[in-house]
Amino acid sequence: MEKLTIKDVDLKGKKVIMRVDFNVPIKDGKITDETRIVAALDTIQYALDKGAKVILLSHLGRPKGEKDPQFSLKPVADRLGELLNNKVYFVDETRGPKVEEAVSELKEGEVLVLENTRFEKGETKNDPELAKYWASLADLHVNDAFGTAHRAHASNVGIADYIPSVAGFLMEKEIEFLQKAVENPEKPYVVILGGAKVSDKIGVINNLLNKADKILIGGAMMFTFLKALDKKVGSSLVEEDKLDVAKEILENAKAKGVEIVLPIDAVIAQKIEAGVEKKTVKIDDGIPEGWMGLDIGLETVSLFKEKISDSKTIVWNGPMGVFEIDDFAFGTEEVAKAIAEVTKKGCISIIGGGDSAAAAEKFGLASEFSHVSTGGGASLEFLEGIELPGISSISEKKNLNERIFILAGNWKMNKTNAEAAEFVSKLIGQIKTQDKFEVIVCPPFTALEKVRDITSTSSIKVGAQNVYYEDKGAYTGEISVNMLKDIGVEYVILGHSERRHIFQESDELINKKLKKVLASGLKPILCVGEQLEEREKGLTFNVVERQIKEALYGLTEEESKKIIIAYEPVWAIGTGKVATPNQAQEVHKFIRDLLKDIFNEEFAKKTTILYGGSIKPNNYLGLFGKPDIDGGLVGGASLTQEFVELANIMKSIIE
Numbered sequence: 001m002e003k004l005t006i007k008d009v010d011l012k013g014k015k016v017i018m019r020v021d022f023n024v025p026i027k028d029g030k031i032t033d034e035t036r037i038v039a040a041l042d043t044i045q046y047a048l049d050k051g052a053k054v055i056l057l058s059h060l061g062r063p064k065g066e067k068d069p070q071f072s073l074k075p076v077a078d079r080l081g082e083l084l085n086n087k088v089y090f091v092d093e094t095r096g097p098k099v100e101e102a103v104s105e106l107k108e109g110e111v112l113v114l115e116n117t118r119f120e121k122g123e124t125k126n127d128p129e130l131a132k133y134w135a136s137l138a139d140l141h142v143n144d145a146f147g148t149a150h151r152a153h154a155s156n157v158g159i160a161d162y163i164p165s166v167a168g169f170l171m172e173k174e175i176e177f178l179q180k181a182v183e184n185p186e187k188p189y190v191v192i193l194g195g196a197k198v199s200d201k202i203g204v205i206n207n208l209l210n211k212a213d214k215i216l217i218g219g220a221m222m223f224t225f226l227k228a229l230d231k232k233v234g235s236s237l238v239e240e241d242k243l244d245v246a247k248e249i250l251e252n253a254k255a256k257g258v259e260i261v262l263p264i265d266a267v268i269a270q271k272i273e274a275g276v277e278k279k280t281v282k283i284d285d286g287i288p289e290g291w292m293g294l295d296i297g298l299e300t301v302s303l304f305k306e307k308i309s310d311s312k313t314i315v316w317n318g319p320m321g322v323f324e325i326d327d328f329a330f331g332t333e334e335v336a337k338a339i340a341e342v343t344k345k346g347c348i349s350i351i352g353g354g355d356s357a358a359a360a361e362k363f364g365l366a367s368e369f370s371h372v373s374t375g376g377g378a379s380l381e382f383l384e385g386i387e388l389p390g391i392s393s394i395s396e397k398k399n400l401n402e403r404i405f406i407l408a409g410n411w412k413m414n415k416t417n418a419e420a421a422e423f424v425s426k427l428i429g430q431i432k433t434q435d436k437f438e439v440i441v442c443p444p445f446t447a448l449e450k451v452r453d454i455t456s457t458s459s460i461k462v463g464a465q466n467v468y469y470e471d472k473g474a475y476t477g478e479i480s481v482n483m484l485k486d487i488g489v490e491y492v493i494l495g496h497s498e499r500r501h502i503f504q505e506s507d508e509l510i511n512k513k514l515k516k517v518l519a520s521g522l523k524p525i526l527c528v529g530e531q532l533e534e535r536e537k538g539l540t541f542n543v544v545e546r547q548i549k550e551a552l553y554g555l556t557e558e559e560s561k562k563i564i565i566a567y568e569p570v571w572a573i574g575t576g577k578v579a580t581p582n583q584a585q586e587v588h589k590f591i592r593d594l595l596k597d598i599f600n601e602e603f604a605k606k607t608t609i610l611y612g613g614s615i616k617p618n619n620y621l622g623l624f625g626k627p628d629i630d631g632g633l634v635g636g637a638s639l640t641q642e643f644v645e646l647a648n649i650m651k652s653i654i655e
C-alpha cells in the first residue's frame with residue numbers, strides 16, 4: 001500500500017501541523033550541521049506555496065520533559081527563516097494561550113515554530129491528551145520526521161489519531177529508497193557495516209543475511225568478529241558479551257551463502273588521538289597488547305573496493321574507523337569514494353544516517369550517493385524489517401483491486417420531492433466517480449422514484465432506507481423489495497441504529513429482512529454498532545459480533561456476497577462526536593476478522609465496510625485513510641454540498 005502524501009491533499013487556507021526532525025547538533029548556540037533543516041525545506045516551501053498556514057513541531061536533544069534552555073528550538077527557527085527567506089515566527093511554549101494566539105494570527109504562507117516537543121512530559125509517552133491538543137491546532141498533520149519514525153511519540157504518531165496524517169517529501173523519499181533495499185534490491189547487494197557497536201546492529205545483520213550477497217565489516221565492530229574467530233585484537237574495542245552472537249552470525253551467513261568479508265589488516269595505535277604513533281598490521285599476525293585497531297588497513301581497503309566494484313545496491317552504515325581524527329579516516333574516506341564511484345555506474349547507494357552521513361559530509365561526498373538518510377536509528381530499524389510507528393501512522397492510499405469503495409448518503413427523513421430533485425441534479429454535475437468508487441444516495445421513500453429518474457443517466461446509484469421482508473399483503477406502512485426494484489433502486493439500508501433503537505427492530509427481524517433483500521438481488525447495507533454504555537463497558541466487540549452473526553444467521557457465503565457492512569457507533573450518530581480514525585479502524589478490523597472466521601479470508605477481503613457517524617469533510621480523510629475503512633455512510637453531511645467534498649476526498653486518495 002502506498003502512503004498518502006502532501007501532494008494528495010488540498011492545502012489552500014488549511015492549518016497544517018508539520019512534524020519535522022530538527023534534532024540537529026548545536027554547540028554554543030550554533031548549529032554545527034544543518035543537514036536535517038535543509039532536508040525539510042522542500043516540504044515546508046511546498047505547503048507555503050500552496051497557501052497553507054504551517055505550524056512546525058520538532059524535538060531537539062533529550063530534555064527530560066521540562067523546559068531546558070540549552071535545548072531550545074529558537075536557533076533552529078532563526079536559521080530556518082534565513083534558509084526559507086521568509087518570516088518564521090517562534091513561540092517559546094508548546095501549548096497554551098500564547099500558542100493558540102500565534103496560531104490564530106498565522107496567515108496563509110506563514111510559518112510558526114513551536115518550542116521543543118520534548119519540553120512536554122507527554123511527548124515521549126505518546127500521551128493522548130497532548131496529541132489531541134496539538135491536533136486541535138490544525139486541520140492536517142504532515143509527517144516529514146523520518147529521523148524520528150522509530151519513536152511512537154505524541155507529535156508524530158499520537159496526533160494521527162485525531163487528524164489525518166500525510167507524508168512530506170522527505171519522508172516519501174526515505175521510504176522509497178529504503179524500501180527498495182528491503183524489498184527487491186538489485187543484485188549484487190553489498191552491505192557495509194562499521195561503527196562502534198555490534199549490539200546496535202545485530203538485528204539489521206540478521207535481517208540482511210536473508211537479502212544481501214556480501215556483508216563487509218569494518219569499524220570497531222570488526223574486532224568482536226575477529227576475536228570470535230580467535231584472532232589477537234590487543235586492546236581494540238570488543239563487546240565481550242557479543243562474541244557468541246558474532247560466531248552465530250558467521251555460521252548463519254555460511255549456511256545462507258552470504259559472504260561476510262572481514263578486514264585482513266588494520267591501522268593500530270596506542271591511543272585514540274591525533275598525531276600518535278601508528279602502524280599497520282596484518283590481522284593474521286595479531287594486534288600486540290596495548291595497541292588497538294582504529295582503522296582498516298590498505299590491503300583491506302583494496303579488498304573492500306574490489307567487493308564494492310560490481311555491486312548494484314549498497315547500504316552503508318557506520319564508519320570504518322575513527323574518522324573524526326584524520327590519522328584514522330583513510331579507510332572510511334576510501335570506502336566512501338568507492339561507493340561514490342560505483343554509484344556513478346548506476347548502483348543505488350544508501351547511506352544510513354548518523355556518523356556515516358557525517359563522514360560522507362566531511363569528505364564532501366554526500367551528494368555523490370543515491371540517498372543519504374537523515375535517520376540513523378530509524379534507517380537501521382527500517383532495514384531490520386521492523387515496522388516503524390512513525391510510518392505506520394501515516395494514512396494510506398486506497399487500492400482499488402481489493403474491494404469496492406462506497407460513499408453513501410442517508411438522507412433520513414429529510415427533503416421533499418422538489419428539494420430532492422434540485423439537490424440531486426446539482427450532485428450529478430459535480431460527482432463523477434469514473435468507476436473508482438460508488439456514490440449512493442438514499443432519499444426517503446417518497447423521493448425515490450424522482451431521484452432514480454434524475455440519476456439514471458449518471459453514475460450515482462440509489463438506495464432505500466428500509467424495506468419489509470414480506471412480498472405483499474396486510475402490512476400497513478411497509479414497502480417490499482419488489483416495489484423498490486420496480487422503480488430501479490439498487491441498494492437498501494438495513495438495521496440502522498435509528499431503526500434498531502427508535503423502532504425496536506430486533507436482530508431476528510433484521511435477519512429476515514437481510515435474507516429477503518439478498519434473495520431479491522438488491523444490495524444490503526447492513527448497519528451495526530454499539531451504544532455509548534456498551535462502549536464504556538468494553539462491550540463494543542461483543543455487540544458488533546452479535547449483530548453480525550445474528551444478521552447472517554442461516555445465510556451461506558454465496559448468498560452473502562453482496563453484503564455491505566456499515567459500522568456506526570450509535571454514540572457518534574448525530575451527536576457531533578466522531579470515532580477517532582484508530583477507534584474506527586480497530587472495529588473495522590475486528591469485523592473483517594470476524595467475517596474471515598464466519599466465511600473465509602477471500603470473503604473478508606472483498607467485503608466493503610463503511611464507517612458512519614458524524615462524518616464531515618474535516619474528519620473524513622483520517623477515517624477513509626485507514627486500511628479497513630472502505631468509505632462512509634453519511635448522515636447530515638449528505639444533505640449539503642459537503643457530500644461533494646467527501647467524494648472529492650475519496651477520489652484524491654484512491655490509487
Ligand SMILES: Nc1ncnc2c1ncn2[C@@H]1O[C@H](COP(=O)(O)OP(=O)(O)O)[C@@H](O)[C@H]1O
Nearest residue numbers: 195196197219220293294318321322354355356
Ligand atoms: N576501530 C574503532 N575503534 C573505536 N571507535 C571506532 C572505531 N571505528 C569507528 N569508531 C567510532 O564509531 C563511532 C560511530 O559508531 P556508530 O554510532 O555505531 O555509527 P553510526 O552512527 O554510523 O551508526 C564513530 O564515532 C567512530 O569514531
Ligand SMILES: O=C(OP(=O)(O)O)[C@H](O)COP(=O)(O)O
Nearest residue numbers: 021023147148353375376377378
Ligand atoms: O537523531 C535522532 O536519531 P538518530 O541519531 O538515530 O538518527 C532522531 O532525531 C531521534 O532522536 P532520539 O534518538 O533522541 O529519539
